[in-house]
Amino acid sequence: MTHYISIKTYANLAALSERTIRRYIATKEIHFLVDTAKNKTLIAANELIKNAPIPISADDIMVIVDADNGDAEAQNNLAILFLEQAKPSIALYWLHLAVKQDNPDAMHLLGQCYQSGEGVIKDKNQAMTWISKAATLGHKIALKQMDHIYFR
Numbered sequence: 001m002t003h004y005i006s007i008k009t010y011a012n013l014a015a016l017s018e019r020t021i022r023r024y025i026a027t028k029e030i031h032f033l034v035d036t037a038k039n040k041t042l043i044a045a046n047e048l049i050k051n052a053p054i055p056i057s058a059d060d061i062m063v064i065v066d067a068d069n070g071d072a073e074a075q076n077n078l079a080i081l082f083l084e085q086a087k088p089s090i091a092l093y094w095l096h097l098a099v100k101q102d103n104p105d106a107m108h109l110l111g112q113c114y115q116s117g118e119g120v121i122k123d124k125n126q127a128m129t130w131i132s133k134a135a136t137l138g139h140k141i142a143l144k145q146m147d148h149i150y151f152r
Contacts, residue, residue, distance in 0.1 A: 003061060004033060004042035009068040012093055014051040054085040067094060072101035079109065088119025099130075107134035108142045 007025075011018045021043065024030045030051075031044035045061045056064075060081060066074035075098035082091035092113065098106030111130030114123045128149075134142035 002031070003045040003065045004035075005045045005065060005068040007041055007043060009064070010043040010045075010048065012090060013048055013064065015053045015087075015090065016051070053090075054082065054087060067097075070101075072098040072103040072106065075101075076103055076106040076109065079106065083109075083113075083118065088113065092119050102137060104134040104137035104139035104142070107131070107137070108139050111142070 007018055007021050010016075011021050014021075021030075025032050025041060025043075030047045032041055033044075034041050045065055048056045048061070048064065063074050063077050063081070067078045075094045079091040079094040079098065082088070082094070092110075095106050095110045095113070099110055107130045111127045111134065112118075113120055114130060115127035116122070120126075131142045131145055135146045
């Protein structure tokens, strides 16, 4: 079964512009379909296997489809996948989407990025903000980090 994702998601994960993707569609270089009910053009997710800047497995495709459909946990997992492959700019896009849905794992990971300077300018205040927000939502590691800071 072929799964489809939005042009925006495909462009982000392939590190290409939406304009380039639309050119691929116009020249039929990639597999796509037009969802007339939603008035959207969708790209076959398996196209990422040949165009993504990192290796993408069949299991990763399902995470990508779920992330594209708005699943915050999948968005966080996708961010982890790209952080592990040293692609923080792509990872940060997905972390911010998950954070907007109050995902504590994404908040903690975003705080870690600010703490280490991975993909962003190192910023202790931003790190503390995101880690404390994750702790407020019950993230266990963030809670321990906050306890360590306050009860030192």
